[in-house]
Amino acid sequence: MTVKNNVILNHNEINHKIRRIAFQIYESNVDEKEVILAGIDKNGYVFAKKLKTVLQKISEIKPVLCKVSIDKKHPWQEVSTSIPVEDYKNKSIVLVDDVLNSGTTLIYGVKHFLNVPLKQFKTAVLVNRNHKKYPVKADFKGISLSTSLLEHVQVILEGKYEVVLE
Numbered sequence: 001m002t003v004k005n006n007v008i009l010n011h012n013e014i015n016h017k018i019r020r021i022a023f024q025i026y027e028s029n030v031d032e033k034e035v036i037l038a039g040i041d042k043n044g045y046v047f048a049k050k051l052k053t054v055l056q057k058i059s060e061i062k063p064v065l066c067k068v069s070i071d072k073k074h075p076w077q078e079v080s081t082s083i084p085v086e087d088y089k090n091k092s093i094v095l096v097d098d099v100l101n102s103g104t105t106l107i108y109g110v111k112h113f114l115n116v117p118l119k120q121f122k123t124a125v126l127v128n129r130n131h132k133k134y135p136v137k138a139d140f141k142g143i144s145l146s147t148s149l150l151e152h153v154q155v156i157l158e159g160k161y162e163v164v165l166e
Contacts, residue, residue, distance in 0.1 A: 006164065006165045007162055007163070007164055008127075008143065008145065008153070008163040008164065008165050009126075009127075009142070009143060009161075009162065009163035010161075010162060011160050011161045011162065014126070014142070014157075014161040014162070014163065015161070017126060017142030017143065018047075018050050018051060018054055018126075018142075019054050019058075020142075021051060021124055021126075021140045021141075021142060022051050022054035022055045022058060023058060024140045025037075025051065025055060025094055025122070025124065025140060026055060026058060026059045026061060028092075028120070028122060028139075028140075029061055029092050029120070032061055032091075032092050032119075033060075033061065033062060034061065034062045034063075034064060034091060034092075035055070035061050035062075035063055035064070035091070035092045035093070035094060036063075036064050036066050036083075036087075036088045036091050036092065036093040036094070037051055037052055037055075037063050037064065037065055037066065037094055037096055038066040038067075038068045038081065038088070038093055038094065038095045038096060038109070038113070039065065039066070039067060039068060039096045039097075040068045040070060040095070040096065040097040040105055040106075040109055041067055041068060041069045041070065042098075043097070043098035043099075043155050043157055044068070044096050044097035044098050045065075045067050045068075045096075046098075046157045046158070047096050047097070047098050047124075047126055047155075047157060048065055048066075048094075048096040049065060050157065051063070051094075051096065051124070052065055064083070064087070064088075065082075066081050066082055066083045066087075066088065066093075067081065067082035068080075068081055068082075068095070068109055068112070069081070069082075070105055070108055070109060072104075072105055075104055075105060075108040076108065079108060079109060079111075079112035081112070085116055088113075088116065088118070089116050089117060089118075090117055090118065090119055091118065091119055092118070092119045092120040092121075092122075093113055093118055093120070093121050093122070094122045094123065094124050094139075094140070095109050095110060095113065095121070095122070095123045095124070096123075096124045096125070097109075097123075097124075097125050098125065098126050098127065098155040098157070099125060099126065099127045099128075099129060099153050099155060100123075100125040100127070100128045100129060100132075100136075100138050100141070101129045101131055101153075102131055102132060102133040102134070103132045103133055103134035103135075103136040104133060104134060106123060106125075106134075106136045106138075107134040107135075107136045110123070110136060122139040122140065123136070123137070123138050123139050123140070124138065124139065124140035124141070125138040125140075125141050125142070126141070126142040126143070126155060126163065127141075127142060127143055127144075127145060127153050127155065127163055128141045128143070128144045128145070129144075129145055129147055129153060130144060130145070130146055130147075131147070131149060143163070145165070147165065151165055151166065152165075152166040153165055153166075154166060
């Protein structure tokens with residue numbers, strides 16, 4: 001018996017989720033002049049760039065992109081950001097990733113930002129898999145999936161967007 005890949009979200013559905021999450025970020029930051037979109041390197045950062053584009057179209061808020069680099073095999077090692085701490089100190093931050101699986105990557109990203117005084121801190125993911133090992137949640141999420149630990153969720157955000165369950 002062969003298992004076929006299942007498309008969970010197609011291109012149009014992903015665009016709709018990005019737009020909806022951008023509106024939620026705007027509503028959560030309506031009184032802010034600026035919001036930091038801290039995308040976890042690779043797909044989280046690509047997702048953050050797409051959110052930035054929509055936020056610029058729907059609001060007067062200035063979205064600032066920040067790339068967050070976390071070693072996913074050794075997440076306890078130092079986390080780095082593409083912008084200096086002074087640029088996000090006392091600001092509203094949204095930590096962005098493509099998939100929330102066990103919560104390991106997100107929790108270590110959160111830990112990094114807890115060392116800095118912030119105005120507000122939220123998290124956004126495109127897919128929430130509900131396999132949390134840590135007490136971290138997505139404030140803004142595109143879709144929640146109940147999957148087995150043996151399944152893999154692949155998010156494609158270049159060319160034709162897709163979320164595929166493998």
